[in-house]
Amino acid sequence: xxxxxxxxxxxxxxxxxxxxxxxxxxxxxxxxxxxxxxxxxxxxxxxxxxxxxxxxxxxxxxxxxxxxxxxxxxxxxxxxxxxxxxxxxxxxxxxxxxxxxxxxxxxxxxxxxxxxxxxxxxxxxxxxxxxxxxxxxxxxxxxxxxxxxxxxxxxxxxxxxxxxxxxxxxxxxxxxxxxxxxxxxxxxxxxxxxxxxxxxxxxxxxxxxxxxxxxxxxxxxxxxxxxxxxxxxxxxxxxxxxxxxxx
Amino acid sequence: xxxxxxxxxxxxxxxxxxxxxxxxxxxxxxxxxxxxxxxxxxxxxxxxxxxxxxxxxxxxxxxxxxxxxxxxxxxxxxxxxxxxxxxxxxxxxxxxxxxxxxxxxxxxxxxxxxxxxxxxxxxxxxxxxxxxxxxxxxxxxxxxxxxxxxxxxxxxxxxxxxxxxxxxxxxxxxxxxxxxxxxxxxxxxxxxxxxxxxxxxxxxxxxxxxxxxxxxxxxxxxxxxxxxxxxxxxxxxxxxxxxxxxxxxxxxxxxxxxxxxxxxxxxxxxxxxxxxxxxxxxxxxxxxxxxxxxxxxxxxxxxxxxxxxxxxxxxxxxxxxxxxxxxxxxxxxxxxxxxxxxxxxxxxxxxxxxxxxxxxxxxxxxxxxxxxxxxxxxxxxxxxxxxxxxxxxxxxxxxxxxxxxxxxxxxxxxxxxxxxxxxxxxxxxxxxxxxxxxxxxxxxxxxxxxxxxxxxxxxxxxxxxxxxxxxxxxxx
Numbered sequence: 173x174x175x176x177x178x179x180x181x182x183x184x185x186x187x188x189x190x191x192x193x194x195x196x197x198x199x200x201x202x203x204x205x206x207x208x209x210x211x212x213x214x215x216x217x218x219x220x221x222x223x224x225x226x227x228x229x230x231x232x233x234x235x236x237x238x239x240x241x242x243x244x245x246x247x248x249x250x251x252x253x254x255x256x257x258x259x260x261x262x263x264x265x266x267x268x269x270x271x272x273x274x275x276x277x278x279x280x281x282x283x284x285x286x287x288x289x290x291x292x293x294x295x296x297x298x299x300x301x302x303x304x305x306x307x308x309x310x311x312x313x314x315x316x317x318x319x320x321x322x323x324x325x326x327x328x329x330x331x332x333x334x335x336x337x338x339x340x341x342x343x344x345x346x347x348x349x350x351x352x353x354x355x356x357x358x359x360x361x362x363x364x365x366x367x368x369x370x371x372x373x374x375x376x377x378x379x380x381x382x383x384x385x386x387x388x389x390x391x392x393x394x395x396x397x398x399x400x401x402x403x404x405x406x407x408x409x410x411x412x413x414x415x416x417x418x419x
Numbered sequence: 420x421x422x423x424x425x426x427x428x429x430x431x432x433x434x435x436x437x438x439x440x441x442x443x444x445x446x447x448x449x450x451x452x453x454x455x456x457x458x459x460x461x462x463x464x465x466x467x468x469x470x471x472x473x474x475x476x477x478x479x480x481x482x483x484x485x486x487x488x489x490x491x492x493x494x495x496x497x498x499x500x501x502x503x504x505x506x507x508x509x510x511x512x513x514x515x516x517x518x519x520x521x522x523x524x525x526x527x528x529x530x531x532x533x534x535x536x537x538x539x540x541x542x543x544x545x546x547x548x549x550x551x552x553x554x555x556x557x558x559x560x561x562x563x564x565x566x567x568x569x570x571x572x573x574x575x576x577x578x579x580x581x582x583x584x585x586x587x588x589x590x591x592x593x594x595x596x597x598x599x600x601x602x603x604x605x606x607x608x609x610x611x612x613x614x615x616x617x618x619x620x621x622x623x624x625x626x627x628x629x630x631x632x633x634x635x636x637x638x639x640x641x642x643x644x645x646x647x648x649x650x651x652x653x654x655x656x657x658x659x660x661x662x663x664x665x666x667x668x669x670x671x672x673x674x675x676x677x678x679x680x681x682x683x684x685x686x687x688x689x690x691x692x693x694x695x696x697x698x699x700x701x702x703x704x705x706x707x708x709x710x711x712x713x714x715x716x717x718x719x720x721x722x723x724x725x726x727x728x729x730x731x732x733x734x735x736x737x738x739x740x741x742x743x744x745x746x747x748x749x750x751x752x753x754x755x756x757x758x759x760x761x762x763x764x765x766x767x768x769x770x771x772x773x774x775x776x777x778x779x780x781x782x783x784x785x786x787x788x789x790x791x792x793x794x795x796x797x798x799x800x801x802x803x804x805x806x807x808x809x810x811x812x813x814x815x816x817x818x819x820x821x822x823x824x825x826x827x828x829x830x831x832x833x834x835x836x837x838x839x840x841x842x843x844x845x846x847x848x849x850x851x852x853x854x855x856x857x858x859x860x861x862x863x864x865x866x867x868x869x870x871x872x873x874x875x876x877x878x879x880x881x882x883x884x885x886x887x888x889x890x891x892x893x894x895x
Contacts, residue, residue: 193768193770194770195767198567198569199567200566201568201569214713214717216720216721216723231768237637238567239565239566239567240565244767244768245764245767245768246763246764246767246768246769248760250768251771252769252770253763253768253769254762254763254767254768254769255763256759256762256763258769259763259766265751265755266751268751268755268759269749269750269751269755269758271758271762272746272755272757272758272759272760272761273743273746273747273758275758275761275762275765276738276742276743276746276758276761277743278765279738279742279761279765280738280739280742280743281535282535283738284535284537284738284739285737286737287537287538288535288536288537289736291562292564293536293559293562293563293564293574294562294563294565294571295535295536296532296535296536309743309744309747310747313748327751328750328752328755329751329752330750330751331747331748331749331750332746332747332748332749332750332754333747333748336747366765366766369766369767369769371766371767384571386565387564387565388767389765392764392767393738393764393765394736396764397761397764397765398736398741398742398761399736400760400761400764401742401757401758401760401761401764402736402741402742404756404757404760405742405745405746405749405754405757408753408754408756408757409753412753
């Protein structure tokens with residue numbers, strides 16, 4: 173179905189995006205939301221309009237369905253893009269790398285295969301499981317690469333697995349909470365951020381905190397995060413090799 | 420079962436198997452998770468010998484399928500309660516928390532929690548091509564999915580439904596027809612309890628059918644190239660349509676038959692249940708019918724819309740190998756950007772200055788301020804809206820310059836001054852006009868410039884009124 177668009181439809185498109193920016197809202201429990209999602213699914217002209225409004229705002233419509241509603245991503249440099257300073261203040265460059273690595277670790281643990289990234293069933297992950305997962309991967313690299321002394325290297329050139337292993341998994345604090353600079357503390361922080369942005373729900377306190385990842389999390393990882401990060405990695409690799417050939 | 424297309428080989432030929440062998444092996448393997456559960460119970464904490472984990476697993480699948488009707492599905496808690504009840508019945512003297520642990524273990528086994536809920540993957544030997552080949556069967560039994568209302572419910576996969584219904588090697592459409600046929604025959608023989616059971620199975624078939632078509636349409640909307648609209652889908656749609664017509668026909672007969680039973684009071688309560696079930700089935704079929712009618716338009720619309728979309732990134736992405744492993748070996752210099760990009764995209768867009776519900780609730784729950792407190796204005800109400808009516812310093816400066824042109828000897832008209840002011844800073848024309856008005860009706864004393872009105876109208880794009888005559892008074 174394709175309809176003639178009128179100015180009022182631009183309002184509807186913006187309304188749909190505004191629902192998408194409130195990830196805890198669901199079409200089934202929000203009046204009007206389900207109708208707009210249904211229209212987005214069936215009316216091609218309206219979907220194009222939504223895409224264009226989103227584009228102008230610096231947003232990407234990653235998916236829209238009756239269960240999760242609209243899943244949005246932020247274009248690089250857009251006002252909606254989460255900056256590391258918004259994530260956590262006063263981070264050094266190495267801290268930033270480890271925080272990013274932890275998010276990649278959570279996703280890779282939750283979706284172990286390409287097929288699981290395309291599925292639609294609910295997946296769980298826990299703080300302890302992700303910590304063990306990342307530590308094992310780092311230790312395997314340590315065994316393979318050896319612990320060749322890198323003491324003189326500045327921290328910003330140190331590889332992520334070394335940075336990870338350098339940090340303690342946990343340290344007891346006086347009040348029994350996990351220290352924030354330990355890997356467990358950082359992973360817990362990552363999960364809690366995902367909870368507050370509507371990407372996960374805490375389901376149990378076991379294993380340092382167990383979380384159910386929502387389907388919008390999977391969509392965000394699959395449709396945006398994975399490819400965007402991968403492109404960054406390969407861009408660096410390519411510019412390196414170009415520079416090497418040129419030099 | 421050997422069908423006509425299977426080549427008949429002489430029996431003297433070396434060992435060989437027909438096509439149904441593979442189907443049967445694969446069917447057999449799909450029950451393996453149930454046997455694994457049972458076999459693993461010796462390793463559990465405590466003596467679980469009184470519990471039949473295989474039976475409980477099947478009961479779990481039953482419960483899930485029973486809820487797969489008009490509701491979204493059974494929640495883990497519902498299934499857990501049912502299994503706990505059943506487990507308690509098999510070992511009444513054991514503590515209740517043991518029964519709960521057994522229920523948890525069964526559910527977690529069916530979901531394959533041990534392998535992070537990946538599909539079960541089992542290998543088997545396939546000799547059907549007259550040589551040995553190792554093949555794999557990959558399947559799930561139960562899945563947890565998000566329901567539209569945000570709850571999480573369990574869903575039985577097609578494999579599990581087949582396991583449950585007992586039609587181990589049929590495809591959806593065949594099994595559907597079979598279920599209907601069985602139901603009709605049971606009705607004829609007056610075996611209503613059985614018929615209710617079969618009608619339940621038929622309803623699940625109806626739901627399954629709709630979800631297959633729905634999935635095709637969803638994929639089409641997402642990326643039309645992933646769906647074979649040249650051959651496979653038209654076949655599927657026309658098959659589905661053909662079957663629908665048949666089903667609606669059959670169910671009409673069934674409804675008539677069951678209604679007759681109820682009216683003659685031969686059916687008992689089972690007949691009423693059966694009638695409701697069949698009517699629900701009919702509703703499901705009508706849904707499917709609407710879906711099928713929509714399919715063609717969806718295809719055409721999407722073809723039009725996606726014609727020019729650029730080829731999407733590779734759809735299969737192995738997070739561990741393609742992202743995590745390379746990133747682990749990068750440093751902040753050459754991997755920092757990728758890590759940050761991932762983090763930012765995974766956490767999702769952050770609307771600027773979003774009011775958090777938690778802050779709002781905290782604010783609302785604050786105790787009321789005492790009445791003798793002086794009322795304080797909410798600072799957010801005093802926002803600078805940018806509507807700044809003050810004149811900039813340049814305008815003041817320029818306006819003074821213009822006003823300085825008012826001569827001591829002789830006079831000048833306001834229109835001339837306004838023309839001069841328009842060539843200087845924005846706003847100075849207004850200031851000049853105001854100064855002229857002030858000179859016409861001065862407040863206070865000491866004003867050097869006097870204005871008089873000789874009746875001539877001002878011809879100005881911005882101001883109306885009289886074209887005043889201004890002159891400077893010499894202060895003595």
